[in-house]
């Protein structure tokens with residue numbers, strides 16, 4: 257039997273680092289920046305007001321020591337105004353949040369510190385009751401980012417704030433490590449597409465939807481092929497036509513047909529075609545396969561839904577993330593006490609579904625060890641990892657826990 261580490265090494269050797277490509281911002285989330293992002297403009301691009309109110313020259317407010325000061329309003333400056341004139345001495349300009357500061361203006365007076373203005377809006381007069389010091393509530397040009405500065409460095413994972421700053425700097429696209437395209441093909445004559453009626457002995461096909469979501473969650477691009485019955489020629493034909501229709505894929509991920517039954521379609525089809533099948537010392541997820549089919553990496557996951565998911569977490573997710581340049585490829589891990597006892601098979605690393613109580617700092621086993629217990633998996637938010645040489649843990653003993661999404 258292979259150890260988990262041995263099989264993980266076989267899987268990760270299938271991939272090489274993906275190249276850098278340019279993608280629109282709406283496709284960048286979850287990927288990794290492939291090159292430094294250097295600002296070509298200042299942010300903010302111009303000095304602007306942080307408050308709605310009036311802007312004045314400091315010299316025109318010296319009278320405030322004796323009481324309110326009333327000034328004529330010489331212009332109105334909404335956000336987006338592009339023809340702002342210099343502020344005439346002895347006047348105020350009405351100004352809105354985000355609007356450009358007129359030349360000569362030094363003080364921003366929030367509207368709450370005025371009478372709100374008299375006469376035509378943005379004209380007439382304004383009575384100023386008090387004022388902040390010059391410069392307060394003014395957002396300086398380049399105060400956030402200066403043109404020429406490296407805002408994001410190569411290798412940064414891209415999330416909403418990184419996309420936000422790229423857009424703010426005027427970038428419509430980002431250089432990213434290309435996401436891996438993963439073809440997902442489930443096998444099983446008993447399978448029925450969700451949304452259709454179930455016959456006797458049939459079950460709904462759930463692995464491809466689950467694995468597609470897992471691939472997307474890891475930053476990859478899933479391509480789901482229509483699942484196939486346990487028939488070798490049908491399986492091989494489906495694989496090549498789906499890969500061709502997708503315009504080539506970086507990985508073929510199958511589920512089912514890899515254990516010891518009489519109709520192990522994946523094993524039968526791929527054994528002499530470059531895929532090696534092995535038992536891995538883990539539970540669930542013992543039957544595994546990995547290799548290449550005509551040069552394309554192939555990973556064959558067991559069909560039991562929980563086995564499929566756990567195998568993805570243990571082998572596929574870290575390998576995909578590493579190839580796409582993610583700095584962190586593993587799940588966050590903690591070591592916390594168990595709320596109850598736990599048994600584990602000797603000689604196998606057990607990945608047990610669990611619920612982590614972050615407030616209490618404890619972990620609770622969630623359902624039994626059976627690899628068909630998808631309902632329990634769906635209620636779990638963590639996995640307890642029990643080492644191969646541990647067969648029992650008591651309540652209160654610490655366990656290593658992976659925190660899932």
Ligand SMILES: Nc1nc2c(c(=O)[nH]1)N[C@H]1C(S)=C(S)[C@@H](COP(=O)(O)OP(=O)(O)OC[C@H]3O[C@@H](n4cnc5c(N)ncnc54)[C@H](O)[C@@H]3O)O[C@H]1N2
Pocket residue numbers: 442443444446447459460461462463464511512513514515516517520540541542543557558559560561563627
């Ligand atoms: N004699 C032995 N039998 C089994 C062994 C063994 O070592 N000796 N290993 C068991 C273990 S452990 C696992 S895990 C499974 C793996 O089986 P396969 O990968 O060949 O998967 P199937 O037999 O096709 O299916 C297993 C199970 O999962 C259901 N399934 C499969 N695909 C899907 C899908 N896409 N969506 C939903 N459910 C699916 C299927 O109906 C079966 O119930 O083998 C054990 N047997």
Ligand code: MOO
Pocket residue numbers: 538539540541542543558560562563627
């Ligand atoms: O490897 Mo299987 O997943 O134990 O049921």
